[in-house]
Amino acid sequence: MQLPLARSVKVSLAILGCAAIATVAAAWLLRPGPEPSSHQRAPRSAPHPVAALSKTAEEGRVLLNQAQVTQALAAGTLDRPVKSLLKVDKPLHFGEFDWNDSAIPDGPTWVRIDLGSQLISVFRGEHEIGTSVIVYGGDNKETPSGTFHVLARDKDHRSSLYDAAMPYTLQLTNDGVAIHGSIVRSGAATHGCIGVPLEFARRLFDHARVGDEVVIIPPGRNSDAQTAS
Amino acid sequence: MALSAAASSLATRRGADVALVVALATALGIAVFRPGMFSGEPGSDRTTVGEQVGKGIGGLKSLGDTVAGMFESRSPGERAGGVLANLKQRRQAPLHQRALPKIRRPANPLGAIVSAPPAPPVVPAPSTPLFNVVNAAPAPPVPVAAVVPPGGPPVIFPGFTPPGGGGVIIPPPQTPPVTPPVTPPVIPPVIPPTTPGIPEPATWAMMLVGFAMIGRRVRRRRAVLAIAAR
Numbered sequence: 001m002q003l004p005l006a007r008s009v010k011v012s013l014a015i016l017g018c019a020a021i022a023t024v025a026a027a028w029l030l031r032p033g034p035e036p037s038s039h040q041r042a043p044r045s046a047p048h049p050v051a052a053l054s055k056t057a058e059e060g061r062v063l064l065n066q067a068q069v070t071q072a073l074a075a076g077t078l079d080r081p082v083k084s085l086l087k088v089d090k091p092l093h094f095g096e097f098d099w100n101d102s103a104i105p106d107g108p109t110w111v112r113i114d115l116g117s118q119l120i121s122v123f124r125g126e127h128e129i130g131t132s133v134i135v136y137g138g139d140n141k142e143t144p145s146g147t148f149h150v151l152a153r154d155k156d157h158r159s160s161l162y163d164a165a166m167p168y169t170l171q172l173t174n175d176g177v178a179i180h181g182s183i184v185r186s187g188a189a190t191h192g193c194i195g196v197p198l199e200f201a202r203r204l205f206d207h208a209r210v211g212d213e214v215v216i217i218p219p220g221r222n223s224d225a226q227t228a229s
Numbered sequence: 230m231a232l233s234a235a236a237s238s239l240a241t242r243r244g245a246d247v248a249l250v251v252a253l254a255t256a257l258g259i260a261v262f263r264p265g266m267f268s269g270e271p272g273s274d275r276t277t278v279g280e281q282v283g284k285g286i287g288g289l290k291s292l293g294d295t296v297a298g299m300f301e302s303r304s305p306g307e308r309a310g311g312v313l314a315n316l317k318q319r320r321q322a323p324l325h326q327r328a329l330p331k332i333r334r335p336a337n338p339l340g341a342i343v344s345a346p347p348a349p350p351v352v353p354a355p356s357t358p359l360f361n362v363v364n365a366a367p368a369p370p371v372p373v374a375a376v377v378p379p380g381g382p383p384v385i386f387p388g389f390t391p392p393g394g395g396g397v398i399i400p401p402p403q404t405p406p407v408t409p410p411v412t413p414p415v416i417p418p419v420i421p422p423t424t425p426g427i428p429e430p431a432t433w434a435m436m437l438v439g440f441a442m443i444g445r446r447v448r449r450r451r452a453v454l455a456i457a458a459r
Contacts, residue, residue, distance in 0.1 A: 062299060064296065068294060068295060068296055069296070071295055071296070072295065072296035072297065075295070075297060077295070077296045077297040077300070078296055082296070085296070085299055088299075088302070088303035089302070089303075090303070091302065091303055091304060091305055091306075092303050092304070092305060093305065094305060114300060114304075116307055117300055117301060117304035117305075117306070117307065118304060118305055118306070118307070118308055119300060119303065119304050121300075131303065133304075133305055136308075186305070187308075187309065189308075219307065219308075
């Protein structure tokens with residue numbers, strides 16, 4: 001039996017529409033999953049067997065116990081287990097830094113930057129080897145947060161946007177956000193980069209390699225974590 | 230499912246189509262009601278870390294013992310709000326001229342006008358060596374040099390200073406006098422023109438668009454006339 005023309009057209013249109021929607025839905029279902037960021041990852045197991053630090057290495061360090069690490073992971077202060085931090089008793093001044101990597105075993109270098117507390121921490125494996133006060137992006141040029149990787153290293157970079165020297169640049173984003181040596185003083189801000197003292201930048205530059213992880217924690221995150229815990 | 234019901238009511242008489250529509254609508258339904266489909270933003274699973282390790286703070290005496298407390302104790306504190314980006318200045322765009330004509334300015338335009346004679350100056354043709362320049366002893370520069378060709382009127386060269394610091398220009402004795410071509414006086418403009426001689430690229434573009442539109446109109450008009458002439 002022949003359908004009326006209008007009706008058959010309607011049916012065809014309905015089928016075509018459903019097919020289109022189903023195609024989109026199938027594409028959505030089969031889409032590749034998002035790149036897992038370190039926040040979503042389960043805490044890593046120790047990359048190398050637990051090796052107790054030597055006595056000389058333990059000087060000037062705070063060894064973290066399991067409860068501290070557990071709490072820090074739960075609160076989001078850390079995104080991976082850490083065994084020791086540098087012992088910094090007093091608040092660092094702007095331009096000051098602390099660096100101690102003596103007798104620290106080899107491991108992947110990664111960087112934790114907390115914009116809220118204006119601190120950068122350089123880790124080798126599970127031990128902190130350097131920390132400093134930073135300057136970061138101002139109100140209109142905010143520093144992005146998240147997990148980044150060092151895209152490029154340039155010892156004597158010069159900003160093409162701002163015609164400013166960026167010594168010991170570790171580029172993080174394609175639009176030019178980087179860690180580099182800078183004037184670190186109170187109340188200063190950058191156009192999105194992370195500014196660290198020059199000598200600290202030199203040491204970090206010597207340690208970091210392309211591909212190393214840099215975790216930038218946005219301001220306000222840490223205080224939230226503390227009140228939550 | 231409403232969608233599949235509507236679709237199947239539309240396609241009651243086509244069994245194969247019904248099956249197809251139902252299958253597609255089912256796939257659509259699965260896609261829509263798939264749990265967590267729209268919670269793909271990063272960080273939605275962030276609490277799983279906390280769930281895995283537990284929220285206990287047992288064993289820690291005070292906040293200073295926590296890792297966050299350690300970081301806090303070395304921190305200079307949070308930055309005050311409203312900090313402007315005052316470390317670096319955006320680079321100034323280099324000043325450059327584009328598509329401007331070459332403007333030849335005299336060293337002293339006012340003097341050039343003042344010294345311009347009422348009579349048209351005569352410029353000798355460069356190919357024929359008319360005069361020999363006899364360098365005399367260094368003399369005070371003479372701004373106006375008199376040239377006296379035999380049988381011709383005196384020709385005045387305004388502002389012409391011979392390269393010897395001054396002197397008298399006399400014609401060579403053998404060369405017959407040739408009347409040099411007379412060119413109109415070129416008075417350099419005192420005020421350089423504000424509008425450049427070469428149009429801006431936008432002006433070029435507008436002109437080209439205009440020509441294109443005119444051409445199109447002409448072509449259309451021709452076509453219409455050709456059709457009308459049939």
